[in-house]
Amino acid sequence: MSFREFYNSVLGTALTTNDALPFVVEKVHFKKGELITPYGKVEDMVYFMNAGIVEMSIKSYMTEKIIDFFFKNELFCGLTSFLTQLPTDVQIVALMDCEMEMIAHSSLMSAYETSLETNKFGRIITEQGYIRKSNREKDFLTKTAEERYEEMFESRSQYISNIPVNKIAKYLGIHPESLSRIRKKMSS
Numbered sequence: 001m002s003f004r005e006f007y008n009s010v011l012g013t014a015l016t017t018n019d020a021l022p023f024v025v026e027k028v029h030f031k032k033g034e035l036i037t038p039y040g041k042v043e044d045m046v047y048f049m050n051a052g053i054v055e056m057s058i059k060s061y062m063t064e065k066i067i068d069f070f071f072k073n074e075l076f077c078g079l080t081s082f083l084t085q086l087p088t089d090v091q092i093v094a095l096m097d098c099e100m101e102m103i104a105h106s107s108l109m110s111a112y113e114t115s116l117e118t119n120k121f122g123r124i125i126t127e128q129g130y131i132r133k134s135n136r137e138k139d140f141l142t143k144t145a146e147e148r149y150e151e152m153f154e155s156r157s158q159y160i161s162n163i164p165v166n167k168i169a170k171y172l173g174i175h176p177e178s179l180s181r182i183r184k185k186m187s188s
Contacts, residue, residue: 001050001072001073002018002050002101003018003025003048003050003101003103004017004018004020004021004025006048006073006075007021007121010121010124010125011117011120011121011124013117022111022114022115022117022118023103023104023107023108023110023111023118024103024104024107025048025101025102025103026101026102026103026104027050027099027100027101027102028047028099028100028101028102029097029098029099029100030052030054030094030097030098030100031094031097032094032095032096032097033093033094034093034094035091035092035093036054036092036093036094037077037078037081037088037090037091037092038091039059039088039089039090039091040087040088041078041081041087041088042081042085042086042087042088043077043078043079043081043082043088043105044082044085044104044105044106045077045082045102045103045104045105046075046076046077046082046102046103046105046108047075047076047077047100047101047102048073048074048075048100048101048102048103049070049071049072049073049074049075049076049098049099049100050072050098050099050100050101051072051097051098051099052071052072052094052095052096052097052098052099052100053069053070053071053094053095053096053098053159053162053163054069054070054076054092054093054094054095054098055068055069055070055092055093055095055163055167055171056068056069056070056076056078056090056091056092057090057091057093057170058089058090058091059089064170065170065173066167066170066171067090067171068132068136068171069095069156069159069163069171071156071159075125075129076092077092078090078092079129082105085105095162095163095164095167096162108122139151140173145172145173145174145178145179145182146182146185148172149168149172149179149182149183149186150186152168152171152172153186165179165180165183
């Protein structure tokens with residue numbers, strides 16, 4: 001799916017070319033391990049994943065924690081920084097070679113000034129992002145690491161093998177050894 005197709009699916013429109021979008025969309029590639037958004041940078045792009053996986057992490061008191069993974073057909077960025085235009089406290093890194101489409105902050109803000117459709121798209125995407133974040137917080141408060149891993153495995157099984165075990169463990173908030181026990185239990 002391309003970003004244009006994603007945009008059409010969210011709004012129920014039928015734009016046939018990227019030129020019909022009210023903002024500029026540009027293709028970009030990142031290699032495995034490449035920084036997309038480093039800590040302290042002002043986020044000036046929003047990305048749509050065509051192929052690949054990225055991780056979003058944050059520094060905590062003694063370590064780095066993985067906040068989320070983003071996969072094919074998902075939008076992502078350091079949202080707080082993107083909205084406030086202040087330096088970000090998150091980092092986004094490609095976990096494999098990635099193909100994306102990106103939209104510059106300035107282009108999107110200009111479209112917000114002139115396009116009711118773009119405003120609706122932005123509202124819907126922001127609502128979806130809030131729901132995703134809220135559900136993750138609820139899961140951390142109400143589910144065990146095993147339950148969270150099982151749900152991740154069920155919904156993202158095609159990607160799990162491309163994410164190192166230590167990164168999945170960080171995402172779940174457990175040690176890699178604990179994840180190994182969970183995986184062993186699930187396979188028996």
